[in-house]
Amino acid sequence: MSDPDLNLLITLDALLAEGSVAGAARRLRLSPSAMSRALARLRDTTGDPLLVRAGRRLVPSPRALELRPQLGRLVDEARAALRPAAALKLSQLHRSFTLRTSEGFIENFGAALVTRLQQEAPGVRLRFVPKLDKDSAPLRDGDVDLETGVIGRDTGPEIRARPLFHDRFVGVVRQGHPLSRGRVTAARYAAGAHVLVSRRSMERGPIEEALEALGLQRRVAATVTGFSMALALARGTDLIASVPERHTGHLRHGLHTFELPLPLSGFTVSQLWHPRFDGDAAHRWLRECVQACCGGETGLGS
Incomplete structure (x- = not known):
């Protein structure tokens, strides 16, 4: 059995409201003959006459009277669903958003973001979850x-992205470390003991490649899975940590930061979302808040 034509609901609603084919035709801007054909289709679909002649006008059948309350509600709901979204009222917004963020985002941008959202929309709740990989499935699902x-090969082609800021790797050591004094050369940097950050147990990366191009190699004394752990080791030992500058701004407090003496390219950190939210006013507002809170630059220094 084929699905019924849902346009017939609007036709029947007009017929019941007007009580005549001509009146319903004027309401829906159809010709009387087109409306008569639509009534015939309604009768065939429902198996009921729906409207019967009584003098000069049509009167509803018992089945039509039974349908009228439900029909009006369905048509009103359909029209409401197809209207443009109402203007966003942040003071009345009650919604929960889940943000998947890379390490360091909460420490550096989380407080400013939560403060802004609470000031503008107290009914909004944020749920932060860690970003352990670049799989786009959580956004897609x-x-x-x-x-x-950072956009990578695993990022789904349909995913929307907007740059937040540019970042680069910097070197970090404890205060009083030999590299906290004097010019840091590639040879001095490579000669020290390092803590490597690797989530996939990879021992090689851009830093190794840049050192090899200079005929140098660094010695890795410890491997961790996160930047905060690398900085904790650097804070209490003579290990050298190499971490993103912007994402570790607050985490590096009290440590000495220096520019890496290597020809490394920077990278762009973006916010990413699924296109289903392109037209969502509340989601657009959230994206603007994130954009504003991630603005500005963080310089080198202790």
Whole structure:
């Protein structure tokens, strides 16, 4: 059995409201003959006459009277669903957003973001979850509303992205470390003991490649899976940590930061979302808040 034509609901609603084919035709801007054909289709679909002649007008059948309350509600709901979205009222917004963020985002941008959202929309709740990989499935499946990170090969082609800021790797050591004094050369940097950050147990990366091009090699004394752990080791030992500058701004407090003496390219951190949220006013507002809170630059220094 084929699905009924849902346009017939609007036709029947007009017929019941007007009580005549001509009146319903004028309401829907159709010709009387087109409306008569639509009534015939309605009768065939429902198996009921729906409207019967009584003098000069049509009167509803018992089945039509039974349908009228339900029909009016359905038509009103359909029209409401197809209207443009109402203007966003932040003071009345009650919604929960899930943000998947890279390490360091909460420490550096989280407080400013939560403060702004609470000031503008107290009914909004944020749920932060860690970004352990670049798989776009959580965005695609709707488990995550927004995420931050670097666009990679694993990023789904349909995913929308907007740059937040440019970042680069810097070197970090404890105060009083030999590299906290004097000019840091590639040879001095490579000669020290290092803590490597690797989530996939990879021992080689851009730093190794840049050192090899100079005929140098660094010695890795410890491997961790996160930048905060690398900085914790650098804070209490003579290990050298190499971490993103912007994403570790607050985490590096009290440590000595220096520019890496290597020809390394920087990278862009973006916010990413699924296109289903392109037209969502509340989601657009969230994206603008994230954009504003991630603005500005963080300089080198202790």
